[in-house]
Amino acid sequence: MPPSLQARLNVALLIVALVGLVAGLGLMLAAENELATFAWSIGVFPVLAALIVEIVRSLAKGEVGLDIVAALSMSAALLFGETLAAAVVALMYSGGTFLESFAEGRARREMSQLLSRVPRTATRHRDGKLEDVPLEDIEPDDLLLIRQGDVAPVDGAVEGERAILDQSALTGESMPVRLSRGRDVMSGSTNAGEAFDLRVTRRASESTYSGIVRLVEAAQASKAPMARLADRYSLLFLLITMVLAVSAWWFTGDPIRAVAVLVVATPCPLILAVPVALVAGLSRAAQFGVLIKGARPLESLAGVRTLVLDKTGTLTDGRPQIVSIETLDSVSQDQLLFFAASLEQASKHPMALAIVSSARERGRALQIPEQVVEIAGEGLVGVVDGRDVVVGGASFVAGMLGATVPEPGILEAGSALVSVAVDGKLVGHIIMADALRSGAARLLAGLRKLGIDRIMLATGDRHAVAQAITVGLGLDAVHSEMTPDQKVQLVLDERESHAPVMMVGDGVNDAPALAAADVGVAMGARGSAASAEAADVVLLVDHLDRLLPGIEIAQGARRIALQSVAAGIGLSVAGMMAAALGYLTPVQGALLQEAIDVAVILNALRALRIQPQALSSPC
Structure with a gap:
């Protein structure tokens, strides 16, 4: 049934149950007891019929749900003349179903706003x-x-x-x-x-x-594994309920006690609290730029113990940046950057784009280059502000000048050199590298505080580059020169010995490893479509530190779900025992269970207000 039609049906059943109960109470006060009984029965029958249809559908799919207890309690109450109790149960069930759908709708509000904002x-x-x-x-x-x-x-x-x-x-x-x-x-x-x-x-x-x-x-269409766990254990809960109900009837000879037990047991908070808490967690994580594709990844994220990181675009920025500018003679760094960036405007090479971007960020006004010639992969020559400029690799500039180009001292692993000449004379070098994200060390320390015991790097880069970029980070292992299939094998090996494993990457070559991990996390802002498709979690902004609130929210949502289940089940069992001993009438039991259901749903909604403490500055 479409969600909108199901929602309208839930509202209609709630209204019928409410009108039937209120009308019956009014007739009872007017001493019209027979009409009151009729009104309560009329309010119960549509809810019971809809419930039986749902049970049949579930059984056809091989699922045994706790809705059977609700159907038994209403049927038993009608059979033994407890029509008021049956009306209260009908209102409770229809009201709980409506409240659950309302709660999930509220929890999805932030996600739905994304859909409504599409131009x-x-x-x-x-x-x-x-x-x-x-x-x-x-x-x-x-x-x-x-x-x-x-x-x-x-x-x-x-x-x-x-x-x-x-x-x-x-x-x-x-x-x-x-x-x-x-x-x-x-x-x-x-x-x-x-x-x-x-x-x-x-x-x-x-x-x-x-x-x-x-x-x-995709996230909204998911179903929580904890909810499926509830379905599997519903048969056990149903058995316990029936044993208590039949025992109360057998030992006392009073069928009303059995009715009271069934009423208190319906519906179980297990089927209400879990989906509400987890969907609320999905919504809360989205507010921090962490899109979790469903409740299963959210639960897995809460239990991650091992982290495998890609390097380029993940641990590093993924784009070349200017590390330093070395000048010769009387040329200033600002002048050298002006000539280089002005000429590089004519190129789409990543280093050229980085140089131009850096100059603009420094507020430098650039000139439009003239007579530009680009040698693909080598460099450019052209005229800037009336002066001949050459920009490119040291060998390219040396060839254009017809002389040896002196290079600076030993470059760090992974660095690249861009030489600049003006009017036939070398004026300096721009040293570039894919730099480590700022705050990376703080991020890794924060992840360890959240329970991740083992953190390692898996990259296709050379060993020297991988070692140089990770100095001081305290990683447990550094794996370099890895092919995509080797990354997959690493993830599988870690799953065998240190599960559950989270893999974070952004490139097409990371997609297989992301799919193999218990939780795959993609850098969605600039990562490839393949990695985002394969991943379970997508960081919507190019900040790796969003992992911290994402994990904290996942842990909080799972904790709230379990708390709600434990409290709800405990209260329900206590109420069932009291009903079996004769301390609760069917009507009192129905009212008690209504209060329990509302309480666990409201408690589950606390996941919407989880406030992560481990949100560092963007990195």
Whole structure:
């Protein structure tokens, strides 16, 4: 049955049960006892009929649920003339079902907001004019106008001087972020500043936001393993209930005690508290930029003990950055960067993009280069501000100058050298590297505090690079020069000896290992579509430290679910014992169980308010 139709049916059954109970109470006060009994029965029959249909469907699928206890209690109450108790149970069951669906709806509110915010059209620059076009018509390299308050419909880069964006719906960061020219914009971000132009980098169907929506829909369709555990043990609980009910009737000769036992046992909080708490945990994690694809990964995340990290794009930023600038003669670092960045505007090489981005972040105004010639993979030559400039590898620049280019001292493993010459003379070098994310050591320490005992690196990079980047991090093991299948084998070996295992990566080569791990985590902001598809958890923002609140929320949601189950089952069993001993009438038992169900659902909703303590600064 579609969710919307099921929700309407739940409301209708609740109204019928409520009207029947209230009408019967009114007739009883008017001394119309026979009519009161009729009114209560009328309120019970639709609920009981719907319940029996649901039980038949479950049995057809081989599932034995605790709804059988509810059906038995209502049937027994009607059979022995306890129509008021039957009406209370009907109201309790229909009310509990409605409250459960309402609670899950509230828990999914933040996720649903993602779906409702999907833009359908965009404003595109075309031939000096602006036109509104459907998202499917937008192509990479199109130029879009993002007005104040608009949601970025696709992934792109800031084309103007700057943009101020609210990314709270995606990352949970309350403060808007300021992005300079050329910086990446995630689809789904809201323009919190003046209008700016966005250069499209991906089609709408491939954008960050579309991927997030697909993952949200998958998360909402999941079913918790703890809920399945409840289904498996429902037969045992049903047996205990029936033994208590029959024993009470057998030893006292009073069938009403059996009815009271059945009423108190219905419905079991186990089938209410678990899904509510876990879905609430999914919603809470999404607020911190951690999209967990379902309740199974959330539970697995709560119990992770081993972590395997990829290097590039995960432990490191994944993009080359300027480590230092060395100049010769009287040229300043600012001048050298000006000439290099101005010429590099003509190239799409990752190092060129990094140099240009660094110059703009420093506020340096660049010149448009002229007469540019690029030798693929080697370097560029051109004219900047009337001066001849050469930028590239040391051997390329040496060849262009016809002379030996002196290089700086020994470079650290993994570093790259970009040489710069102006007017036929070497003026210096730019040293670049894929740097370790800031705060990485604090992040790993925080993960250990959350119960992760074993942390290791698995990378395809050379051994020297892997060793150099991990100095001082205190990793338990460093595995280098690994192929994708070797990463998978490492994960499987760790699962054998140190399960459960979490793997974090961002590239296509990480996808198999992510799928093999108990919990695969993908860097969704800039990672590959393959890794996001294979992973169980996606970090919506390029901050590895989001693992900390994600794990803490998962642990908290699971703890709240178990607390709710233990308290609810304990109270139910105590109530059943009291009913068997004659201390509770069927009506009193029904009211007690109603209170227990409401209490465990409200307790489970505490997962919406979990406040992670281990949220470090972004890294």
